[in-house]
Amino acid sequence: MSDESQEQAGGVSIGHLSGGAVAAGDHALAEDRSQRVGSAPAAGDPGVPVPGAATPGGIAIGSMSGGAVASGAGARAVDSSVQLDASARELLTSVRTLQQQLPLLARAEGDGVDAVEGELETVGAELERTGTAGRTRLERLRHLLTGAGTVVSGLASALAVVQAIEQFLG
Structure with missing residues (x-):
C-alpha cells in the first residue's frame, strides 16, 4: 500500500447505532465499557438516512446512542459512561x-x-x-x-x- 492510500484509510459512515464502539484504520481501537443499568435506551428513528461516505480519515454519523468512535491509524476511543434507569x-x-x-x-x-x-x-x-x-x-x-x-x-x-x-x- 502506498503512503497516500494509507493516509486516506479509516473513514466511518453510520446511519443508526444504538450502543457503541466503532473503529476504523490500522490499529484503531474503540471500546464500549459503558454500564446500562435497567431498561435498554429507546431505539433511534429507524428511518434515519445513512449519511454519505465519510471523507477519507473522517467520520459521518447520522444518529448514535452510546459511544466510542475511533478513526484513522492508531486512533482510540473508550466510552465508560454509566446510564441510570x-x-x-x-x-x-x-x-x-x-x-x-x-x-x-x-x-x-x-x-x-x-x-x-x-x-x-x-x-x-x-x-x-x-x-x-x-x-x-x-x-x-x-x-x-x-x-x-x-x-x-x-x-x-x-x-x-x-x-x-x-x-x-x-
Whole structure:
C-alpha cells in the first residue's frame, strides 16, 4: 500500500447505532465499557438516512446512542459512561435536592445532620459512578431519614428520598 492510500484509510459512515464502539484504520481501537443499568435506551428513528461516505480519515454519523468512535491509524476511543434507569435517576435527583437543602438547617451537636450528609454524599457518588447503590447503605440512609434522631426527617425532600429508596429497592 502506498503512503497516500494509507493516509486516506479509516473513514466511518453510520446511519443508526444504538450502543457503541466503532473503529476504523490500522490499529484503531474503540471500546464500549459503558454500564446500562435497567431498561435498554429507546431505539433511534429507524428511518434515519445513512449519511454519505465519510471523507477519507473522517467520520459521518447520522444518529448514535452510546459511544466510542475511533478513526484513522492508531486512533482510540473508550466510552465508560454509566446510564441510570428511571428509579436510579429519581433517587439521585432526590438525593441531590436534599443535599442542597441541608446547608439551610441550623445545626446542633447530635442532630444527625452530619450522618445524613455523609450518607447522601456516598449514595450520590455511588449512583453516579456505578448506576446503583448498595442495599445496606440505602437502608441505613432510609433509617436515618425516618428516625426521630435527626432534624432532617421533617423536610419534604427527605420524604422524597425515602420514597425513591423504596422504589429503587423494590
